[in-house]
Amino acid sequence: MADPRLTFTLHHLVAVLDRHADAILRRELGMTYSQFLFLVTLEGAEGVDGTTLARHLDVSRAAVSKRLPWFVERALVEVRDDPRHGRRTRLFLTDAGRTLARTAADTLEDALQAPARSDLDVDLDALHRDLDALLTWLRAGLDAGAHDAPGADAPDDA
Amino acid sequence: MADPRLTFTLHHLVAVLDRHADAILRRELGMTYSQFLFLVTLEGAEGVDGTTLARHLDVSRAAVSKRLPWFVERALVEVRDDPRHGRRTRLFLTDAGRTLARTAADTLEDALQAPARSDLDVDLDALHRDLDALLTWLRAGLDAGAHDAPGADAPDDA
DNA sequence: CCCAGAATGTCAACTAGTTGACATGCTGCG
DNA sequence: CGCAGCATGTCAACTAGTTGACATTCTGGG
Numbered sequence A, B: 001m002a003d004p005r006l007t008f009t010l011h012h013l014v015a016v017l018d019r020h021a022d023a024i025l026r027r028e029l030g031m032t033y034s035q036f037l038f039l040v041t042l043e044g045a046e047g048v049d050g051t052t053l054a055r056h057l058d059v060s061r062a063a064v065s066k067r068l069p070w071f072v073e074r075a076l077v078e079v080r081d082d083p084r085h086g087r088r089t090r091l092f093l094t095d096a097g098r099t100l101a102r103t104a105a106d107t108l109e110d111a112l113q114a115p116a117r118s119d120l121d122v123d124l125d126a127l128h129r130d131l132d133a134l135l136t137w138l139r140a141g142l143d144a145g146a147h148d149a150p151g152a153d154a155p156d157d158a
Numbered sequence C: 001c002c003c004a005g006a007a008t009g010t011c012a013a014c015t016a017g018t019t020g021a022c023a024t025g026c027t028g029c030g
Numbered sequence D: 001c002g003c004a005g006c007a008t009g010t011c012a013a014c015t016a017g018t019t020g021a022c023a024t025t026c027t028g029g030g
Helices: A005-029 A033-043 A050-057 A061-073 A095-119 A124-145 B005-029 B033-043 B050-057 B061-073 B095-119 B124-145
Strands: A077-082 A085-093 B077-082 B085-093
Touching (some): A005 A033, A005 A095, A005 B005, A005 B124, A033 A050, A033 A085, A033 A095, A050 A061, A085 A095, A095 A124, A095 B124, A124 B005, A124 B095, A124 B124, B005 B033, B005 B095, B033 B050, B033 B061, B033 B085, B033 B095, B050 B061, B050 B085, B085 B095
Antiparallel strands (some): A077 A085, B077 B085
């Protein structure tokens, strides 16, 4: 990374994508990109507790704890007590939450990915495979070389 | 993006890269990844004013304004008045700042990119080309389709 | 020349995350 | 059983950004 351009391109790309997705969702659905991420992530892991959702979102437990009331007030997410564990809660999408997550996903699909697949001369699937390989390699390297570097752990989903 | 996995992989990859780079720099040089970004970005644009540096960093003017004293106190960055413009300042790396930026870049190179090039079965240059193409396409699409979506502007460097 | 308007750096108030501490509940070893 | 230890959710304090407002400085068209 003495030549850090690949990393820079990645950062830039993510920033532009996020901004664009955020603008679309705000305009079309009055929601934020990170609200979308929250809902979609939960959709893919329904019934998990807060700790697990935090791990899926790559965010702290406290962050999830602070954001939850917003979704509950709007009846997008339901928090149920775990009957087997007084401390733990289980999180579910309501029907409205699921519908919103899917509508948002479709909106982004139509606005971004579909156009990209049709007019861009890049094989997105191959690209995705390479990025995945890179990610996997990185994680392996981290676990191996990092005696003192903590970072995220618990290979539970990815 | 009804199938948002490419975006997710990108986010994940960037997060892992940043965490790893941050850990390395903290351990080896007692500095933060975002401090490194600040220095490297300035190295590539020496003499710019705060507004321009903010644009290069993809961050607000206020953010640069708040961070500058930290670098100046440590004699890594020098702020000179622009003789032609009483309000504007021009920003330069000191020798120490330049040295630190380069050491940090080399450290990351050794720890990440070099190993990746040697044991990873991914063509990083091709990957970079594809990401660049995607980024370029995205930006073009934004400028074209976004009547109301503001976003960043001023095609000045990238 | 002059003044409307834009650009610059900074400030205050806010936002969404972090870490570390805590009370509480569960688990398993003796 | 009992209790040491871990996991869970939440809180307070902090961090690094944001936006919007501001004073100040420059610029350009009458």
